[in-house]
Amino acid sequence: MNAFRAVTLAGVFALAACSSKVTPENYDKIGPGMSRAEVHAILGKPDDVNAEDIGGLLSLSKERWHAGKKVLTVTYGNDSVALKSFETESDTPK
DSSP states (O other), rough: OOHHHHHHHHHHHHHHHHTOSSSSHHHHHOTTOOOOOHHHHHHSOEEEEHHHHHHHHTTEEEEEEEEETTTEEEEETTEEEEEEEEOOOOOOOO
């Protein structure tokens, strides 16, 4: 029974890794001016969110999605995409 449980859990984790939305293809779908809702429709809920308001004139926020060593980051200015990046973290320390 324990072997069956271990195999089942391994399969679930493998499927979760394969179904990641952090891909170069999804990165390419994100463009300047897109709304946060449009980005979330492509990538789902972000793993990390940082936001700050600059004097009430500009709202900046950065959202990150992680999948293994891949990180997709979208920066918004007033809730529209301003910047994006797709990185693969290396094994070597910086």
